[in-house]
Amino acid sequence: MQDDDDFSLFKAATAGIKPIRTERADTGKPRQDNQRLAGRRANATTRVEQTRIDGLSDQFVIDVGAEDELYWARDGVQDSQMRKLKAGQISFEGSLDLHGMTVERARETLWDFLAEAAKYEIRCVRVTHGKAARLDGKRPLIKSHVNTWLRQHPQVLSFSSCQPRHGGTGALYVMLKRTMLEGREE
Template identity: 30%
Template structure:
């Protein structure tokens, strides 16, 4: 097979005979455009921000956080009257749901507390009890969840206040938590 730069006269005559009587196709009157490319997303920044949020929710409290928690005994959202916390301590709100964290590690407990508060808010519940235990089963008998649960709750904007339950309802091993919403009862 040899390559030719120009077709031979016989090839041209054969081609013309084959296409004799054919009508050329019309050129379309439209332009074909590619689909627009999606705008760029700052994926790494989104991943970094998500990692920071997880770290903040799971990190131990700094000394400033302990001071903000009012000695870590109770919590009252800034700007709310102290009578709200006093009423919570006196049991003037009925407990509408409870969560027991016994036997959970910090990651399991964090997931359960997040889910519990979210579901309670969605259901319009106002007052909750979270049993975190006293830490007697923890290494060094130090109540790890006891401190972490308080830190997690203080970071929810819908948590108005919390305090230790009275001895008959769990004492230092449980918290009563007051959420935004609903009316007062009991």
């Protein structure tokens, strides 16, 4: 009789328990790792949602030196306009300073600035990227990226390093496309 009572007690004690389906043993990993992993997953998801698609690629950054003069124009931009831009004869209506920013922050700021300039039909702006003489001896990071991004931006017609009074090789005059607002004469 005692065997029946033990069996009944065991059956009552294990009611609702499911058998283990795996042959792996619990190694006793600390729960803290699971929480940290869950946190990393959440942060990764958040960062993906914050990533902006702006058409600017960092895959092939054109490496430039601190004192290198930058000069670029899309096909169709007149040589006379480029001479005027390089000479600082086209007045700039807006200015942006990217000093001290991370590459990603500079990218976002530049994109927003150019969008704002296009919205107001601005013809020419100045972008100060700096020369960033780096301690590790590498080329200027922001200057190299700005040089690459401006070539990719759909609103940019051309750019040239500034005259010394406007920042020299640490800044650019940037000529932008204009769509000519209705009713505006030029």
